[in-house]
Amino acid sequence: MQPAIEVIWYFGKRIIRTNFYQNMSRLELKIRASEEYDRTVCILQNKYGTAAYFFQLILLEPLRFLMPLREHMFIHLGDNVTLTIYITNNLLVDIRWYYNHHLIANRSIEQYVAQDSAVSSLIIGNFSLSDAGDYRVIVKNNYNMISSKTTLHLKSSK
Numbered sequence: 352m353q354p355a356i357e358v359i360w361y362f363g364k365r366i367i368r369t370n371f372y373q374n375m376s377r378l379e380l381k382i383r384a385s386e387e388y389d390r391t392v393c394i395l396q397n398k399y400g401t402a403a404y405f406f407q408l409i410l411l412e413p414l415r416f417l418m419p420l421r422e423h424m425f426i427h428l429g430d431n432v433t434l435t436i437y438i439t440n441n442l443l444v445d446i447r448w449y450y451n452h453h454l455i456a457n458r459s460i461e462q463y464v465a466q467d468s469a470v471s472s473l474i475i476g477n478f479s480l481s482d483a484g485d486y487r488v489i490v491k492n493n494y495n496m497i498s499s500k501t502t503l504h505l506k507s508s509k
Contacts, residue, residue, distance in 0.1 A: 361392040412439045414490055417468055419499035425506035426483075432475040436488055436499055437468050446471045449487045480505055 360367040393404045417437040426432055438444070446462060448455040448471075459474040471490075475482050487500040 356395055356397045359394045359396075361394070363391075414444065414492060414495050414497045415439050416497060416499060420486070420488065420501040422500075423502050423504060425504045426478045427506050427508060428478060428480070430478045432478050432482075432503065433472050434475070434486055434488070434501060435470060435472040436490070437470050438490055438497070439468060444469065444490055444492050446488065446490050448473045449489070451484045452487075475503075478503075478505075 358369045360369060391406055393406070395402045395404075415438065417439065419436060420434055424432070434448075446469075448458070448460060455473065459476075460471065462469070462471045471488065473486065473488070483503050483505045485500060485502050487498055489496060489498045491497075
């Protein structure tokens, strides 16, 4: 029989005791965005000693667009085009851009993460007839997926 293990979580200013069962202790918290969640410690102790684990919790929000793509854009030949999305900040996201249902690998893509949002931009230089078509961006993490699309049209120079 294994010796009893006491598990104590220090979450910001809260102290939470949980059970240790089948070599695992689980902690579920409901927290507010304003709450300190970067100072978390888990202490395991039994009659043989103590172990402490320090870690940072990452608050994951459901993905949502703060600014999706416009549905249609009309572009002159030779113009530079930047397609930009803003999403809720989520460090664990995968962002992929598609052109006419094909993954874009040979274009300039820039991504920035700010404190409360993330930005991804697809840059199309020197717009040509072959660049006209449907563009989609898919953003996903382990919990959900969102997408936004636009159609780029060639604008006549009348």
